[in-house]
Amino acid sequence: MRSVCRVVAFVPDDLPGSRLLGRHRATCLTCQAADARRRVLLRELAELRDELLVTPAAVHLRVMARLGSQEGAGTPSRRIARLFRGAIAAGAIGAAAVLGGLARRRARAAG
C-alpha cells in the first residue's frame, strides 16, 4: 500500500481540504477496494444496531475503574468525542505534512 493510500484511509471524506485526497481516491484501485470493504463493514454494523449486548459486570467495573473519576469532565461520550476530534485534527495535520512532502518530492523529480 502506498503512503498516500494510507493517508487517504485515515482522513475522513468530509474533512475540509480533502479534495486532493478525493481525486486520488477516485483513481486508485487500492483505495476504491478499501472503500468497498469499509462500506460492507458499515452495512454489517448497521444491521447490528438493534442488537443488545449485556456487558459482564466484571468488564464494566474494570472499564469504569480505568476511566477514573468523571466529575467535571462531562459525560464519557463527550470525553470520547473530544479525544476523537483531537485525533482527527492530528491526522489532518499529519496528512497535510505527508502530502506537502510528496508534492515537494514530485516537484523536485519533475525538474
Ligand SMILES: [Zn+2]
Ligand atoms: Zn490509493
